[in-house]
Amino acid sequence: MAKQKKIDEKRNKTLTYHKVKITCACGAEYDSGSTKEEIHVDICANCHPFYTGESRLVDTEGRVERFKKKYKLK
Numbered sequence: 001m002a003k004q005k006k007i008d009e010k011r012n013k014t015l016t017y018h019k020v021k022i023t024c025a026c027g028a029e030y031d032s033g034s035t036k037e038e039i040h041v042d043i044c045a046n047c048h049p050f051y052t053g054e055s056r057l058v059d060t061e062g063r064v065e066r067f068k069k070k071y072k073l074k
């Protein structure tokens with residue numbers, strides 16, 4: 001019984017909304033609110049392709065493909 005009570009207490013604590021530090025794989029840290037104590041993400045606004053401009057490289061590749069098709073290059 002005592003063990004079950006401890007688990008319930010832990011669960012209640014975990015579900016409490018509090019300040020959390022989000023740590024990204026790139027090293028960026030953000031403060032946010034969550035029921036989790038810590039959040040680790042692989043991508044964030046600091047390193048996401050949309051923000052770094054890598055999406056433009058994808059667009060350039062598309063243009064190269066159209067160029068190749070137009071001149072029937074392989």
Ligand SMILES: [Zn+2]
Nearest residue numbers: 024026044047
């Ligand atoms: Zn990041």
